[in-house]
Amino acid sequence: MTSAILTRFTQPEYTGENRCLPCTVVNVGIAAAGSALLALWSPFVGLAAFVASALIIYVRGYLVPGTPELTKRYLPARIHRLFGTHGPAEPTAKGPIDIEAELTAEGIIVDDSEDLTLNPSFHAAWDNAIARVSEESLMDSLSAFLETDQPLLIEEDGTRTMVFADGAPAGNWESQAALIADVAAHQTLISRFPNYLEYDRETRARMVGAVRMFLEACPTCGGDVEIGEEVVKSCCRAFDVVAFSCRDCGVRLAEFELLEAEPA
Structure with missing residues (x-):
């Protein structure tokens, strides 16, 4: 009662x-x-x-x-x-591990002097991994990514895709398409980055999140990814973000907050 x-x-x-x-x-x-x-x-x-x-x-x-x-x-x-509330994670690492430097050192991210891109062979392998994540295999792939054998439940509330392991929060993504991109990136990093599994789970999550910034096609509908600036409102604040979204189906694939410059 x-x-x-x-x-x-x-x-x-x-x-x-x-x-x-x-x-x-x-x-x-x-x-x-x-x-x-x-x-x-x-x-x-x-x-x-x-x-x-x-x-x-x-x-x-x-x-x-x-x-x-x-x-x-x-x-x-x-x-x-x-x-650390009501805002997406910053795209660069602030801890002792520089995610961009680690992925660049492994040849996964390539600096062509004009912009950062994904290594074409890694990108092709990632695209293939995304295509293999079917509705039937998603839960198994997600369990491996989260390192849990607990029963998983995926819930969507219109703005986020949340994952629960045996009823307890286990992670949340901008959309199920973003989730698919991450579990596929996880699988690809295992095969292409020899020391990847030696990093802790939080660092690996930041690595797959960094890879997701290079999505060119939506994992669920195949539409082109477009980048724009938006104002996101939560229950107690509003903030500017760079948003990566599918041009065709409109799902949010990634976002990061544009931080205000601190006064000198």
């Missing part, structure tokens, strides 16, 4: 995979401050108020009505980037 009530009042657009950490932190802070004031009058009432507020934040995503709009308007972009 309790579970059914919680499910009824849950807002999926603001909870789970879609939970906004800035919104959550702001609301928990407000709940803590209000409960502390009540605790001056009665510790029991203050504790009860905080527990009730925390439950509301958990099932609704926020406590104060209008929080998404307030954080979108007033919370600085650098704070959003600090939390």
